[in-house]
Amino acid sequence: xxxxxxxxxxxxxxxxxxxxxxxxxxxxxxxxxxxxxxxxxxxxxxxxxxxxxxxxxxxxxxxxxxxxxxxxxxxxxxxxxxxxxxxxxxxxxxxxxxxxxxxxxxxxxxxxxxxxxxxxxxxxxxxxxxxxxxxxxxxxxxxxxxxxxxxxxxxxxxxxxxxxxxxxxxxxxxxxxxxxxxxxxxxxxxxxxxxxxxxxxxxxxxxxxxxxxxxxxxxxxxxxxxxxxxxxxxxxxxxxxxxxxxxxxxxxxxxxxxxxxxxxxxxxxxxxxxxxxxxxx
Amino acid sequence: xxxxxxxxxxxxxxxxxxxxxxxxxxxxxxxxxxxxxxxxxxxxxxxxxxxxxxxxxxxxxxxxxxxxxxxxxxxxxxxxxxxxxxxxxxxxxxxxxxxxxxxxxxxxxxxxxxxxxxxxxxxxxxxxxxxxxxxxxxxxxxxxxxxxxxxxxxxxxxxxxxxxxxxxxxxxxxxxxxxxxxxxxxxxxxxxxxxxxxxxxxxxxxxxxxxxxxxxxxxxxxxxxxxxxxxxxxxxxxxxxxxxxxxxxxxxxxxxxxxxxxxxxxxxxxxxxxxxxxxxxxxxxxxxxxxxxxxxxxxxxxxxxxxxxxxxxxxxxx
Numbered sequence: 001x002x003x004x005x006x007x008x009x010x011x012x013x014x015x016x017x018x019x020x021x022x023x024x025x026x027x028x029x030x031x032x033x034x035x036x037x038x039x040x041x042x043x044x045x046x047x048x049x050x051x052x053x054x055x056x057x058x059x060x061x062x063x064x065x066x067x068x069x070x071x072x073x074x075x076x077x078x079x080x081x082x083x084x085x086x087x088x089x090x091x092x093x094x095x096x097x098x099x100x101x102x103x104x105x106x107x108x109x110x111x112x113x114x115x116x117x118x119x120x121x122x123x124x125x126x127x128x129x130x131x132x133x134x135x136x137x138x139x140x141x142x143x144x145x146x147x148x149x150x151x152x153x154x155x156x157x158x159x160x161x162x163x164x165x166x167x168x169x170x171x172x173x174x175x176x177x178x179x180x181x182x183x184x185x186x187x188x189x190x191x192x193x194x195x196x197x198x199x200x201x202x203x204x205x206x207x208x209x210x211x212x213x214x215x216x217x218x219x220x221x222x223x224x225x226x227x228x229x230x231x232x233x234x235x236x237x238x239x240x241x242x243x244x245x246x247x248x249x250x251x252x253x254x255x256x257x258x259x260x261x262x263x264x265x266x267x268x269x270x271x272x273x274x275x276x277x278x279x280x281x
Numbered sequence: 282x283x284x285x286x287x288x289x290x291x292x293x294x295x296x297x298x299x300x301x302x303x304x305x306x307x308x309x310x311x312x313x314x315x316x317x318x319x320x321x322x323x324x325x326x327x328x329x330x331x332x333x334x335x336x337x338x339x340x341x342x343x344x345x346x347x348x349x350x351x352x353x354x355x356x357x358x359x360x361x362x363x364x365x366x367x368x369x370x371x372x373x374x375x376x377x378x379x380x381x382x383x384x385x386x387x388x389x390x391x392x393x394x395x396x397x398x399x400x401x402x403x404x405x406x407x408x409x410x411x412x413x414x415x416x417x418x419x420x421x422x423x424x425x426x427x428x429x430x431x432x433x434x435x436x437x438x439x440x441x442x443x444x445x446x447x448x449x450x451x452x453x454x455x456x457x458x459x460x461x462x463x464x465x466x467x468x469x470x471x472x473x474x475x476x477x478x479x480x481x482x483x484x485x486x487x488x489x490x491x492x493x494x495x496x497x498x499x500x501x502x503x504x505x506x507x508x509x510x511x512x513x514x515x516x517x518x519x520x521x522x523x524x525x526x527x528x529x530x531x532x533x534x535x536x537x538x539x540x541x542x543x544x545x546x547x548x549x550x551x552x553x554x555x556x557x558x559x560x561x562x563x564x565x566x567x568x569x570x571x572x573x574x575x576x577x578x579x580x581x582x583x584x585x586x587x588x589x590x591x592x593x594x595x596x597x598x599x
């Protein structure tokens with residue numbers, strides 16, 4: 001059945017506020033589907049939804065967040081065939097290769113899920129101080145993270161930029177790959193059915209160049225990942241716009257999504273809170 | 282002019298006895314519910330942009346009755362609210378002041394003191410707000426207390442029990458008595474439309490309140506859901522329009538409760554303009570009873586001024 005794919009904002013699947021949609025072609029240029037083209041107002045609504053979801057998501061125990069991420073991986077397994085087909089069509093891979101990409105994406109969710117309740121031990125510390133105090137530093141989520149997802153790797157890349165943000169309690173507004181939005185749309189459906197509270201992950205399909213500046217200058221966004229921006233000038237402008245409210249910015253860089261990701265992305269969206277606790281009386 | 286035919290010679294006659302009052306109120310034409318809701322829905326599709334939007338936002342701010350009506354209110358909270366009323370956006374002195382601060386009677390003196398010389402009115406709820414379930418003597422005393430403490434405006438509630446059981450004379454007499462007790466203070470009569478059930482009742486209660494001497498008719502206390510809705514406000518605006526045609530007097534309208542976004546506020550302003558007319562686009566004749574609405578208006582205002590989206594962290598909690 002032909003349809004126009006929708007956005008995923010605040011746990012619901014709205015059309016773009018602007019009413020726009022665009023044609024999505026497969027890797028060979030053949031018509032694949034119509035997708036909603038998100039506008040700045042969709043981004044604004046998504047930030048409001050993400051902010052609203054932040055309190056509850058952030059307050060959950062790390063263990064519980066980990067379980068929810070495992071659940072995402074499980075539900076993705078169930079849609080393995082659909083993801084494989086979409087990745088194969090979008091990225092022009094053979095079905096076998098696409099299946100491997102989907103497997104890697106699921107593994108990535110599992111890998112990050114495991115970090116949920118280990119993060120504080122690895123990143124946090126107990127600090128020796130000259131006085132009668134226990135002093136410890138604990139990692140906390142920074143808030144709403146805007147993600148301009150990779151343009152080439154439509155599922156593995158997207159997973160690798162969303163998972164490290166939400167595992168620590170942040171909420172995300174992600175703009176998918178412009179030419180390859182379908183895996184992102186399906187990931188939205190996975191989010192909606194896998195115990196992820198509405199608003200924790202918001203997925204917009206459309207142009208990162210169009211929406212990026214609004215997210216970068218948005219005063220209620222705490223961090224931004226510029227991964228999906230290829231032009232250096234554009235990335236610089238976004239970084240300048242982001243400086244206004246001291247967003248944590250992750251600059252675009254050459255990334256190999258198939259490799260072990262390490263912790264750098266995860267650490268990028270954390271604030272360290274240091275507590276001084278008097279000993280004794 | 283549709284509401285006032287059916288052999289009514291003058292409005293003074295209408296209030297001369299309870300029978301006549303009842304006959305008049307029951308003789309008011311019914312409200313077409315589907316039509317009213319469709320009309321309100323149409324009006325809320327208007328697109329107000331750029332300079333018109335900037336004007337509407339500033340107008341809406343200047344129409345706000347900044348309200349705190351909680352059991353946990355303290356003088357400190359009221360002082361903070363008054364500071365916000367005087368200068369809603371600390372970062373932008375061009376943001377207009379609100380119209381009034383609305384509090385419970387015991388906090389009127391605090392608000393009055395804080396707002397001295399600012400031109401902002403102090404409104405007080407009275408008459409056993411929000412239920413109104415108390416004797417007339419106590420309601421009158423409640424009103425006198427509020428006015429004695431310095432309230433410029435009194436928000437009274439009608440006796441919905443009496444109204445719904447058809448004892449219009451009782452409701453009328455009560456409003457008249459409070460009108461007298463309020464002296465020079467502006468009297469806003471709260472109809473609590475959420476409890477009146479039908480638009481016909483809203484129309485009747487509006488006329489009843491206006492005939493009894495209300496300066497303003499107000500939708501709700503904010504303690505009952507549903508509070509203000511667009512169709513209800515539209516029916517009330519029609520009533521004040523018709524009353525103005527019949528008597529030449531301008532009565533104000535105040536929707537209260539449930540209006541939280543700039544978008545909603547602008548829908549109300551469009552409805553005011555299209556129903557009662559541009560005369561009512563004035564804080565003297567139209568108010569919003571709200572608290573969280575102000576922050577959203579300020580955020581939209583900042584967005585227009587700076588070109589990027591502000592966050593709630595940059596505005597005061599209230």
